Amino acid sequence: MDAIDAKILRYLQEDASISVAELAQRVNLSQTPCWKRIQRLESSGVIQRRVALVDPDKIGLSLTAFVAVEAYDHSESWMQQFADFVSGIPEVMEIYRMAGDVDYILRVVVPDMAAYDHFYKQLVKAIPLKNVTSRFAMERIKSTTAFVLRS
Structure with a gap:
């Protein structure tokens, strides 16, 4: 995991519904490499699942x-x-x-x-x-x- 992965995780922990386009822009990547990093984080188990937090x-x-x-x-x-x-x-x-x-x-x-x-x-x-x-x-x-x- 590198600094870009850490940034991706920080943003996804704030809001997992963020679009790949918006996330890619925030971490200074194009959409495809950003999406591939998300997929790798999911397949390796770093991202376990995405959920809605309920009050x-x-x-x-x-x-x-x-x-x-x-x-x-x-x-x-x-x-x-x-x-x-x-x-x-x-x-x-x-x-x-x-x-x-x-x-x-x-x-x-x-x-x-x-x-x-x-x-x-x-x-x-x-x-x-x-x-x-x-x-x-x-x-x-x-x-x-x-x-x-x-x-």
């Missing part, structure tokens, strides 16, 4: 919970069962396996506390867990999907 509040998903999970068991089979189960819950937006005092952090987005309670009961009923601690976001101050790219 959760505007679609009625106003409660974000960060759920810390301590594993009941640290066997490979338990970890796979846990990962498979929580990956299948649509309200779980992100899952991280952690180092430190908790084993997993989940970001869960739901309409309200009743929906969170339903999620929580579903989680603790399905898989044996040592401990679950939830923290609720009061305000989203910064939210971005763009990575810092140094060229």
Whole structure:
């Protein structure tokens, strides 16, 4: 990846709907070489997919919970069962396996506390867990999907 690729990624992270013509102009390339670079970034997996970012509040998903999970068991089979189960819950937006005092952090987005309670009961009923601690976001101050790219 070179400096031009980094510029392309910066612009696409700001707005993936930018036309190839506009993007090519911004990075000082003609359209065909710019398009070929985008295709290479996609085929190599640098660009995983292009999506529309939706404001959760505007679609009625106003409660974000960060759920810390301590594993009941640290066997490979338990970890796979846990990962498979929580990956299948649509309200779980992100899952991280952690180092430190908790084993997993989940970001869960739901309409309200009743929906969170339903999620929580579903989680603790399905898989044996040592401990679950939830923290609720009061305000989203910064939210971005763009990575810092140094060229």
